[in-house]
Ligand code: SF4
């Protein structure tokens with residue numbers, strides 16, 4: 001299964017620095033990586049959104065959100081445990097460069 | 113004890129599959145900043161966006177063939193998507209702030225203190241006798257009070273500003289830290305409500321000799337604000353906190369009822385009845 005990126009935009013709060021999440025989004029949009037960007041994983045967890053099952057079922061998923069402990073238990077609380085191989089990148093404690101570097105996203109623009 | 117509060121509106125219906133798809137080439141002619149701005153505007157308006165093979169199937173809208181992006185302001189793109197969402201009678205993005213506790217079961221010991229402490233029926237016990245967060249929408253926005261009560265630092269609020277409550281790793285010094293100790297002893301070691309009344313009473317007495325009762329009220333407000341700021345707990349919640357004795361008694365009753373139910377719940381029917389029992393249903 002191919003690698004997939006899930007980006008959480010944490011729209012209902014300011015805890016994820018706006019410059020970090022915007023820069024990561026720009027770099028994602030400028031790359032040719034496949035991704036799914038969601039407004040707020042917390043809201044999806046509370047609403048038991050079935051899309052979470054799809055994200056969790058994909059062992060190659062890379063989640064770009066906040067603290068890994070929070071993200072893992074949010075998935076658990078929705079009834080869909082994340083696979084152990086899933087990677088979680090924390091936009092609250094890392095810079096956009098660090099997150100994009102870990103995702104292997106190119107620095108500048110490329111094709112859509 | 114205060115009456116239980118009505119729930120907040122709650123999360124919107126699942127929308128994860130009602131996404132906006134970016135078609136191959138859908139962003140051609142738009143620079144990285146422009147693409148990022150369109151994505152951010154869509155997400156901020158509550159629309160998930162997907163760019164992957166087959167994303168166009170079942171999508172609410174496709175950036176490319178349905179909705180153009182080149183030379184258009186992000187707001188225009190959002191308006192077009194919102195119109196499609198309305199036309200499809202799809203649920204609107206939530207009017208609810210997703211603020212609620214999340215349990216770290218690697219740490220939780222099922223002591224039931226959170227269930228006993230929360231007066232708003234957020235917590236419940238599942239069919240296996242395990243504490244669970246059942247009514248997220250009943251949680252008070254921005255109130256992390258129950259996380260302060262948990263002796264295992266097992267309750268997270270992912271949108272809280274500070275660790276470890278926000279999900280940051282729990283370190284030994286977090287548990288022992290002065291602020292955590294102060295918070296917990298403020299909540300459990302003393303009865304805030306009586307403390308407030310006492311403090312307000314002595315202030316009243318002092319000020320009554322000066323025939324200025326409004327100052328006593330000010331003193332009480334200042335005291336509330338001090339606690340609110342220190343613990344990040346909204347005053348409406350502070351005023352309805354149970355006392356330390358109440359918490360212990362409710363936790364003891366919850367554990368006793370849980371044991372009693374588990375002992376009885378050998379039949380499938382009984383097991384079903386136990387599912388999702390809240391503090392209210394258990395009359396604790
Ligand atoms: S998972 Fe983290 S980043 Fe995403 S909405 Fe919740 S708190 Fe925000």
Ligand code: SF4
Pocket residue numbers: 215219220221222223224225226227243261262263264265266267
């Ligand atoms: S107070 Fe903490 S340890 Fe006790 S049941 Fe609640 S989450 Fe678990």
